[in-house]
Amino acid sequence: MTAVRIVEVAPRDGLQNEKVNVTTETKLALIDRLAQAGLTEIEATSFVSPRWVPQMADHDAVMRGLVRRPGRKYPVLVPNLKGYQAAVEAGAREVAVFASASESFSQKNINCSIDESFARFAPVFESAKADGVAVRGYVSCVVGCPYEGFVPPEKAADVATRLYRAGCFEVSLGDTIGVGTPASVKRLLDKVAAHVPLDKVAGHFHDTYGMATSNVYASYEAGLRIFDSSVGGLGGCPYAKGATGNVATEDVVYLMQGLGADTGVDLDALIDVAQWISEKLGRSVQSRVARALLAKRGS
């Protein structure tokens, strides 16, 4: 059976883009429930300054409070060496850095050019190598940018390649504003595959335009076997208010079950998590698979 790896991003990418802030206790419960549902990689928090991302201000408490289950990884986002050091100090053993495929997005999001962002990562890679800490790389805006519009696949592939060559064990391609369709995603993967082996590449799709599962499927067809997703579809789209954000983990798991690929995730347990965390956020669960399965349970 084909194996597909899911990197669960709800505790970080999801909660960071939700209006309602949840307690550290809830975050820790979310992470552990996800681990118990079979998710093996759960992005736990971000060591970005609370000035920029107040929702992640409790990163120390989250890392120190983690129940580390066997076979589970709890990577965290780090913007620079200072964030890296704080993360490792708090117990992180896997980190992720993020670059953008769009100059404008890089400037507006992390306040520096793409080249400057790589200069910031250099000491992170150096320390991580010395510490034996694995570094994952994110590329945002791989298909489109909220400021520049179209992003050429060559540009996105170039940034992905730079992250890979700089030392990332894996590069996640993020369609941050969800504008990609199977055609643009396949064009992108073609370009990336020329420089980075596809088993080191993850797809990170947002459902803003309803294309997320289609893009996961198209990527799977193209050979991708690693996908980022967020339980309950947690996280909106900061660039289109009211629009949907991350693809829901349960939608990806359902798709993969249909394709005969094994994610190791217990769909029923996952739906429970989706319902529970949605309640904590004060709303009903948004993902279609969760809504359909909960309706079925109720009937």
Add this chain to the structure above:
Amino acid sequence: MTAVRIVEVAPRDGLQNEKVNVTTETKLALIDRLAQAGLTEIEATSFVSPRWVPQMADHDAVMRGLVRRPGRKYPVLVPNLKGYQAAVEAGAREVAVFASASESFSQKNINCSIDESFARFAPVFESAKADGVAVRGYVSCVVGCPYEGFVPPEKAADVATRLYRAGCFEVSLGDTIGVGTPASVKRLLDKVAAHVPLDKVAGHFHDTYGMATSNVYASYEAGLRIFDSSVGGLGGCPYAKGATGNVATEDVVYLMQGLGADTGVDLDALIDVAQWISEKLGRSVQSRVARALLAKRGS
């Protein structure tokens, strides 16, 4: 450029599954707005008994009130000869009959076996041939059934083939409960293609499990060029309360634009229709493309 035909089903399949009933005037306005947005085939109503489908009780008034624009077709659903005669009397020039790929669904939905449903259609085909009226065929439950669960693709293909051979100019394959994934849909199309040319086959996908656009894409890859959809994603799923129903027309149009296929539909005009009819139904627009584009307009 590849051409894709969209059959818009909101005025019938959509409104029939909405809790809020709208006036005949609103239905007529919806149909004409859809025609003006570029949709060429708009399923207008159903000549089923109002005892079964009260939302379509005004079928006569809808047909008589239609503004028939050039190059547009306004098919209607007919369950039997009586419905056919009433439809033609009211001015219908295209009709559609519906069979199920599942015996249990056929019994529960139209109160007869699959064979009996074909016996009911026989005089419809005969009269339609004599009258020069085109007959479309729907097959429901082509992947799964709310009562039987899994439906073998051979069974669905057999019903589709019977409809085609009986005289349908086109057969629409309906994943009524939205359980299909690209793998099961492609297995189905393989079986159907052995007996019915794929240019006479339409895909009718529901988004209950979030797979609708993925299934449209997988079908497109397999050669399908005709898709049924519903503006604003109108219509829920009567078999899973709270679950999503028909794939939204705007999501299909967005996907096709990305694939470089021409639908002839003006996406902006379509979003206006989605917003307008959603307001009439007392809610905000549900489809992801509409929400994203409306958010963009507002920003």
